[in-house]
Amino acid sequence: MGNLQIGIVGLPNVGKSTLFNAITRAGALAANYPFATIEPNTGRVTVPDERLEALSRVFTKGERVPPIIPTYVEFVDIAGLVRGASKGEGLGNQFLANIREVDAIAHVVRAFQDPNVVHVAGKVDPVSDIETINTELILSDLATVERRADRLKKSAKGNKDDAELLKLAEELIAILGEGRPAREYQGEMAIPKDFGLLTNKPVIYVANVGEDDLTDDNDLVQAIRAHAATEGAQVVKISAQIEGELAEMPEEDAAAFLADLGIEESGLNKLVRVGYATLGLITFITSGEKEVRAWTVRQGAKAPQAAGEIHSDLERGFIRAEVIDWDKMVEAGGWTGAKAKGWVRTEGKEYVMKDGDIMNVLFNV
Numbered sequence: 085m086g087n088l089q090i091g092i093v094g095l096p097n098v099g100k101s102t103l104f105n106a107i108t109r110a111g112a113l114a115a116n117y118p119f120a121t122i123e124p125n126t127g128r129v130t131v132p133d134e135r136l137e138a139l140s141r142v143f144t145k146g147e148r149v150p151p152i153i154p155t156y157v158e159f160v161d162i163a164g165l166v167r168g169a170s171k172g173e174g175l176g177n178q179f180l181a182n183i184r185e186v187d188a189i190a191h192v193v194r195a196f197q198d199p200n201v202v203h204v205a206g207k208v209d210p211v212s213d214i215e216t217i218n219t220e221l222i223l224s225d226l227a228t229v230e231r232r233a234d235r236l237k238k239s240a241k242g243n244k245d246d247a248e249l250l251k252l253a254e255e256l257i258a259i260l261g262e263g264r265p266a267r268e269y270q271g272e273m274a275i276p277k278d279f280g281l282l283t284n285k286p287v288i289y290v291a292n293v294g295e296d297d298l299t300d301d302n303d304l305v306q307a308i309r310a311h312a313a314t315e316g317a318q319v320v321k322i323s324a325q326i327e328g329e330l331a332e333m334p335e336e337d338a339a340a341f342l343a344d345l346g347i348e349e350s351g352l353n354k355l356v357r358v359g360y361a362t363l364g365l366i367t368f369i370t371s372g373e374k375e376v377r378a379w380t381v382r383q384g385a386k387a388p389q390a391a392g393e394i395h396s397d398l399e400r401g402f403i404r405a406e407v408i409d410w411d412k413m414v415e416a417g418g419w420t421g422a423k424a425k426g427w428v429r430t431e432g433k434e435y436v437m438k439d440g441d442i443m444n445v446l447f448n449v
């Protein structure tokens with residue numbers, strides 16, 4: 085399924101680019117004034133996975149250490165949205181198009197009190213901020229679906245598929261028109277990806293706090309959590325500023341720094357992990373002396389589909405797969421040992437992949 089893509093939204097000056105910089109270390113301009121981000125930016129972060137390191141050690145032969153090829157999550161940073169963005173206020177609306185294709189939305193909410201950083205609404209009120217952004221996303225989707233419905237009205241005559249799409253579009257217009265997100269649509273049709281709706285994507289709220297508030301939830305974070313709970317959405321608490329500092333450090337220093345702050349995991353790792361969980365994604369691994377590589381599939385994916393991630397030939401010509409749990413492979417010390425112990429299973433076309441499976445595909449060309 086390629087890399088998971090997450091679009092970053094939020095009001096101006098809430099810390100989106102600071103977070104994005106931490107992600108890419110690319111130095112997109114983060115500045116203390118609204119609309120610092122005037123170009124769409126895409127950056128990527130590796131999905132942290134200790135299993136790959138353990139396997140790379142297993143398959144090391146003398147000097148030859150197999151390279152680790154992780155999976156990535158891509159983030160798209162856009163300019164802050166203000167009230168009226170969907171109607172052309174500010175710069176935000178033109179950039180919404182840049183996140184219509186992403187898989188999920190990270191909604192950054194300011195939960196730090198710093199009088200030196202200007203808030204566009206003049207006060208820090210996360211629930212009101214969230215509602216402002218969500219309203220703009222809904223209005224933007226409403227405009228998108230209305231345009232689509234207009235086109236469908238012409239093509240629906242005599243075209244059954246388009247007639248069904250028109251019905252769907254009209255149901256969506258009713259929902260969005262009531263100020264509700266498209267994900268509340270309960271009908272039987274799946275909303276096609278090419279509708280390009282924003283409010284149909286899963287949202288993760290990112291509560292951006294100051295470094296003193298990383299351990300205990302401040303009032304602002306509590307308010308964000310309470311709001312997210314009403315939507316069934318996850319909250320990841322981070323300090324975008326601290327993430328920037330962490331991104332610059334060697335790994336051991338970063339671990340010590342996190343311990344000093346009293347937290348176990350960097351905010352970025354948490355965000356990536358929650359993103360995978362929210363979208364129901366799992367990782368499988370291909371592993372040997374040549375390389376140790378992670379791949380992403382949706383939960384429920386069967387072996388041929390997983391093989392297709394590696395190459396379409398492997399899906400088309402799939403015969404069977406040799407599968408073993410990654411920790412069994414580490415214990416056995418390689419394919420030969422694992423086979424001798426009888427730990428390598430033969431799985432067919434109906435096998436449902438599990439997180440942490442190592443797979444070797446046998447196929448016909």
Ligand SMILES: Nc1ncnc2c1ncn2[C@@H]1O[C@H](COP(=O)(O)OP(=O)(O)OP(=O)(O)O)[C@@H](O)[C@H]1O
Pocket residue numbers: 094095096097098099100101102103113114115116117118119120121162163164165196198201292293294295322323324325326
């Ligand atoms: N956790 C934090 N604590 C304190 N200050 C922060 C924190 N996160 C970001 N800031 C500061 O807030 C200001 C705005 O940050 P940033 O440029 O990342 O916002 P933005 O959301 O990208 O804004 P825009 O929509 O205008 O592009 C910067 O001065 C940044 O250093």
Ligand SMILES: [Mg+2]
Pocket residue numbers: 100101102119120121162163164
């Ligand atoms: Mg920015």
